[in-house]
Amino acid sequence: MPASSAPLYLQSSVSALRGVGPALVQRLQRMDIWRVQDVLFHLPSRYQDRRHLLPIGTLLPEQEAAVLGEITQVEHLRGRRDQWLVTLSDGTGQLYIRLFHMLAPMRAQWQEGRRLWCFGETRAGYQGLEMVHPEWQMADQPQFEAPTHLTPFYPSTQGITQAQWRRWVAQALTLVDQLPDYLAKYLGPAWPPLGEGLRLLHESAEEVPTPAHPAWQRLALEELLANHLAIRSARTAGDETGAPVIKASGSLWTAFLKQLPFALTAAQQRVIAEINQNMAQARPMRRLLQGDVGSGKTLVAAAAALTAVEQNYQVALMAPTEILAEQLYDRFVEWLTPLGIQVGFLVGGLGQKARREVLENLHNQRIQIVVGTQALFQDEVKFAGLGLVIIDEQHRFGVDQRRQLLEKGTIPHLLVMTATPIPRTLAMTVHADLDLSIIDALPPGRSPVETLVVADTRRAELMTRMQHRLAEGDQIYWVCPLIEESEILALQAAETSYADLQAALPEVPIALVHGRLPAAEKARVMADFKAGKTRILVATTVIEVGVDVPNASLMVIEHAERMGLAQLHQLRGRVGRGQRQSSCILLYHPPLGGKARARLQVMRDSRDGFVIARKDLELRGPGEYLGTRQTGLLQMRVADMMRDEALLAELPRLATQLLHENPEAVQALIQRWLGNRLDYSQVG
Template sequence: MTGRPEALFPLFGTLTRLDGVGAKTAQVMIDAGIAKPADLLLTLPVSGVDRRRRGSIREVIAPCIVTVEVTIGAHLPPKTKGKPYRVTVEDEQTSFQLVFFHARGDYLQKLLPTGQRRVVSGKLELFDGIAQIVHPDHMLPPAEAETIPAFEPVYPLHAGLTQKTMWKATRSALALLPDLPDWIDPAQKAREGWPDWAQALHLAHNPQSSVDLSPHHPARARLAYDELMAHQITLALARITARRAKGVASAGDGHLQTRVLADLPYRPTGAQTRAIAEIGSDLAAPLRMNRLLQGDVGSGKTLVAMMALCQIVESGGQGVMMAPTEILARQHYAGLEPLAAAAGIRLEVLTGRDKGHDRATKLAALAQGEIQILVGTHAVFQKDVHFHDLRLAVIDEQHRFGVAQRMELGAKGRAVDVLVMTATPIPRSLALAQYGDMDVSVLDEKPPGRKPVQTALVSAARMDEIVAKLRAAVAEGRQAYWVCPLVEESEVVEMTAAEDRFKRLRAALGEGVVGLVHGQMPVAEKDAAMARFVSGETRVLVATTVIEVGVNVPNASIMMIEGAESFGLAQLHQLRGRVGRGAAASTCLLIYQPPLSQNGRKRLEILRETEDGFRISEEDLMMRGAGDVIGTAQSGLPRFRIADLERQAGLMAVAQSDARKLLHDDPDLQMPRGQAARSLLWLLEQDRGIRLISIG
């Protein structure tokens, strides 16, 4: 695959070749993200204007757009400066006025000669009981009026662009469309009733009614599918490349795993057993593993990861577990340590905090192979960290590790098996968009003994009552988290809110009962406050969202979330997951600031109704949109021009299976449909996919 197919050259030429686009307009388009004719063709109309011809304005109800043929009557120039110029016109049934501000009379006399016929189209309004159209969009002799579309597409605009410019430029770009062989499976195309690619673009840019603007219209669905298909081919190629990569077969004999299981107070769930087996067979194969372990809050991912790490150690290798933050890395260490001790495995933690002699000792033991499992932050990738025989990297990520970093990890020169764990249930369409290059194991059962968490909505107006209830719970020996409102603009404001709430609760509950953690604290202080809460010395922990992920205090059975309306659904679900880990019945109070918007109330009610993180994530996607659910900036989530992940989730799954089948049948994309798919990758600039074919 040496370069872009010649048939596509015109679509990648300069914008100034298009009608009505000069150097200045081209620059405005480039600023708007339209750098070439191909981009313009993928910028579809967002709505449309009905300009069907009417006999009279009496057929419609003002205000609205109307198109009628009229006879031009008297011209009424303004008598005083600043007043508009008016032209009386008459249709089949009635008369009305065309109104112009700052217009030159001689120009209008020429354009609209009295007694002549004209077709006018514009917004009809009533002013002082008189029907009028101010500055009509179109005024043409009947012979030329065919150029007014019956349904005019409306394009998304950027400062400096007009609908007329977009209309002319898209017509001109449509004329450049080459005739390309189709990359979609013929049976599927026929089943869906989808048009050819070029025809789909013509239809999408020439809608005949608002029905044609729906994402489910065959032309638009097909174009969305092309985009998803190109993305999935790229991910499938990445998956094949990763799988072709030689790995190290780490079969293990199960003796360490048996010790860990014998030490557990419960039996693993069916989902855990299934995931352990899937990961185990990947590790035992001579190919490199690239797997996502997706589990809801408290579904027992740590055990699954530990069993995989045991298998690696049994076969003589080393494993590393990486977490996005220091608190989490130490939390994982605390969670894995008893399991490692039961199995007789040497486990250590390495973070940015390790300095000097301590660090040097750990690094030496790691290089010698004495440390069998290392837990740490991204610090474990620093230049001076050398493993004796690293075989498995477990990445516990809150979407902070995109496809690019995963590839980088593989490029460390070692045949490292990769297991990515995510605790945020991701809607299926997003999981496919973000992790389509990986195999997936899902934990969808809660371990035995986890009790449901009672969730209630309470208005902040009842704060005294809430604090009184908390005082009673603390007297009974219970522990509680109090999460302060999320402040988008500034961590400092967030810190002030937390400190303020801390002082008030300390005054209400007494000295030494309440602890405080927030993002601005020095690490040592934060850890000390956490340790006091874990040991039960403090009963209430006031915190900002630093506790969202991974904190584990089984005795804590109350979660208070202040300003709950300012959090995302997935985040609230994560926070609630911090309780319900011990024997006591747990409660989560969502404290909101009244009045709640309809959307805000709906979000909080979903949480009250269900503890199923997968259902919550689907609702979150419907309500907030893809980028927000996983923070587009850091998600590695592709930005699609046409495809809509919320409304076309089903297409993504079809695109994935189609892409995988295509590459299964034709791994090098050499057959006719494979060659067509190459054109699609070039067309949608999936450069990584193109590169992978050439590498692969």
């Protein structure tokens, strides 16, 4: 343990704090607290007010209180478990202190006639009101100090007490005035200085500081800015190396448009222009394309791919599942083969011979566009000239996977697409390394999908509705969250539903598809459904994205209460793709919990993916919504992206000012808040 006279610095290891030995160092590091400075930014999660003494005679049961009185009796109660009963009096009444262990040094202090301060929760005992093992100090000692500020309680871990946290914070606070305040120059007078805010949050002498308090908001702003700068700095580093300048004449795109049976929306045209402008520069495009289910993102991806192919570059299009990859592959083959473009397909389930052929054709550039899954970024996949990477449903991929695929080309352009919208202000923060495009209009002719929330006790009515739909020539999806029966979750599994529907509708062709089917079998089942040979498709959520069957007009989602809003919205988007009036039935098993009820209510009330995304954020929080491990988003220490959304608008201005005027402060802020987690910023 370091000597108490050892100098202490903000950047010192936590081992420099008095009372922190090797075992505690490890515990603190597991909480991502490495330096003395980190202790300052470890804020209380709650406070107690121990400043005001209450007369003992006024106390009530189950009341937290600070009292000061004289010890009038100390009684040792012997039995199966020794205990001590101490009587405390202040002239207004008596309080009993019950202690179940009292070491010899403590027994030497707890003597009749001594003055005692203690804080705890009262309870009704045999003799009267009592406190069990309260916090205490002998009040007749010169070193006694009654609390003058709120008592903080810190997030902790096993083996670290609140008393230890308070001692360590007190040591760190002696250095708070040495903490550089990088934002003071750029913030108005309403914002407290950094050191003043930290001292208030640790030692508030007045009100309980809530997250709306200016001191808390000041720290939240700085933390959000540090995360924003980390991602933005990674983007800047990537911009230093040149990307292929892809400035196509548009002849392939013109030929492609002539064969389309429909016109592009204005939103699609705007986004395509943004992408073309990016790819015509030596700076690598890093663009996030958000569009609601059915908004035509795949067509935009095809436009970007044609621009790259026209300039003799290859394109890699990565999807999260084999079913989605196959759907995209089929669509690209249908669209682009007439233009003389060779499209390849590469997934994990591909046979060895077919795989070798694809790899060889990629290497010699006989394949210009390859569609696949994570198999695309395996080491043996070599491109002759990769110029564009397109990632569909990007939130399903980790940043490491994204980086691996980008490394397949010199510096390829990157387009990531998602139908899980993120509010613009949040996207500007989480994806500060990406420019943002939004397709905010659906193609004409898409009829709104009616959404019904139905208890699973009404299956008979549902069967009648399904028979009417089938009689009119429509097709039906029936989606379940599990493949097999689970005794633990007791959910209706896809296999059980498949058997039940076959029994209820014996004359109707019904098929089952799920993630464990071999790729060839999945492809056959999906092809039969698309061709109308199968009337009802029972599926797990593998059909969440990518499937396009215009004749399917009814979607039934079993145990909808167990699914997230984004997933429910994606599934609902599988219907309503033709001219038929479509419906989505959210089947739930009562009773519904509060959050489940709220989710289903949102689905019933709204068809706007951006509205639904916002509600999803409110219900789940950004970490869960964005997928912390997948996006690299760290859990914030102070900030909350939904609660502190108003602060997000400040980030681009502050970041730009710091990058231009004080780049050293940028790295210092990133180090202050991210510390040993700097890999977060390396997002490709």
